Amino acid sequence: MSAHVIDGFSVAASVRARVADSVRSLKAQGINPCLAVVLVGEDPASVSYVTGKEKALAEVGMIDKSYKLPVSTTEQELLTLIQNLNADPAVHGILVQLPLPAHINEARIIMAIDPAKDVDGFHPVSVGNMVIERPGFLPCTPHGVLVLLREAEIRTDGAHAVVVGRSNIVGKPLAILLARKACNATVTICHTGTRDLASITRQADILIAAVGKPKMISADMIKPGAAVIDVGVNRVEDPTAKKGYRLVGDVDFEPACKVASYITPVPRGVGPMTIAMLMENTLLAAVRFAGKE
Ligand code: NDP
Numbered sequence: 001m002s003a004h005v006i007d008g009f010s011v012a013a014s015v016r017a018r019v020a021d022s023v024r025s026l027k028a029q030g031i032n033p034c035l036a037v038v039l040v041g042e043d044p045a046s047v048s049y050v051t052g053k054e055k056a057l058a059e060v061g062m063i064d065k066s067y068k069l070p071v072s073t074t075e076q077e078l079l080t081l082i083q084n085l086n087a088d089p090a091v092h093g094i095l096v097q098l099p100l101p102a103h104i105n106e107a108r109i110i111m112a113i114d115p116a117k118d119v120d121g122f123h124p125v126s127v128g129n130m131v132i133e134r135p136g137f138l139p140c141t142p143h144g145v146l147v148l149l150r151e152a153e154i155r156t157d158g159a160h161a162v163v164v165g166r167s168n169i170v171g172k173p174l175a176i177l178l179a180r181k182a183c184n185a186t187v188t189i190c191h192t193g194t195r196d197l198a199s200i201t202r203q204a205d206i207l208i209a210a211v212g213k214p215k216m217i218s219a220d221m222i223k224p225g226a227a228v229i230d231v232g233v234n235r236v237e238d239p240t241a242k243k244g245y246r247l248v249g250d251v252d253f254e255p256a257c258k259v260a261s262y263i264t265p266v267p268r269g270v271g272p273m274t275i276a277m278l279m280e281n282t283l284l285a286a287v288r289f290a291g292k293e
Contacts, residue, residue: 012272033286034063041071093119144273165210209250219255
C-alpha cells in the first residue's frame, strides 16, 4: 500500500484564493481588512512564521500592520500596544506571535486581546465559544486540519480519532473540534501520561500527531489504512541543506506511507493551512466588524 499524500500546499492556496475574492468585494464596499501582527524579539522560527503571514496578507490583498518589537519590550508596553490596537477601528485582527520572551506573561497578553479581534482563537472567550459550538474564531491549526480532512474526503463521522498531544493551541482544540457534532468522531487524547501509546494509536482510524518530536510516530504505531495527519514541525540538522537544517514531522513519513491510506507531508501539509485559516479568520473579523455576516 502507498498512502495518498494530502497536498496541504494546494488546499491552502485555494483557501487563500477564496479569501482574496472576498477581500476584493469587501474593498469595493469600502472595507479594508487589516491584520496587526506583533512580534517580540528575533526567535528565528517566529521570524519565519511572521514572514509567511506577511506574504499571505499581501497575496490576499489585506492590510498588514506589523510591529517588530525588541526583545527588551516590557509586558506593560505590549499591553499598551494591544489596548491601542483593540481601540483602532481600522484593525480587524490582532495576532501576537508566540512564544513570547520569558519576562512576558503569555496568558495575560492573550487575555488582553479583544475577543472580536482574536483571530488566533486563543482567548478564553474564543475557546469557550468553540467548546459550546457558538460562532467565534476557531484556532487556525486545528481548523486547518479539519479543512484538510474534509478536502481529502476523510470521513470523521463515527471514526475513532486519536490525537497525540494536548497543547492549548493544537491538541486540545483539535480533539474538541473532532468531537463536536459537525465532525462526530470518537476522540482519544494522548500525552506523556499515556500508558502504552502504541496500543492506542493503533486503534485510530484518524491519527493526529501534535507532539514536537521528530519521527516519533513509527509505522508500527499506525493501523493499516488509517489517515495520518502530521502537525509536527521539527528542525533537524542537515549539513547538506542550504540552511543547515531541514523540517521533519512527528511521523516517520516514508515507512508510514506504506501503512496509512492518507498522510500529510512535512513541509507542505498542515503548515500552510495554519496561515490560510488565519487569513480566513481575519476576513471573518472584518466582515463581522462591518456587520455584514
Ligand atoms: P507542545 O510542546 O505545547 O505540546 C506537545 C504535546 O505533546 C504535549 O501535550 C505533550 O504531553 C505531548 N507529548 C510530548 N512527548 C510525548 C510523548 N513521548 N508521548 C505522548 N505525548 C507526548 O507542542 P504544540 O502543540 O505547540 O506543537 C506540537 C507540534 O506541532 C510541534 O512540532 C510544533 O512545531 C507543531 N506546530 C505546527 C503548527 C503548524 O502550523 N503546522 C502550528 C503549531 C504547532 P504533555 O502535555 O503531557 O507534556
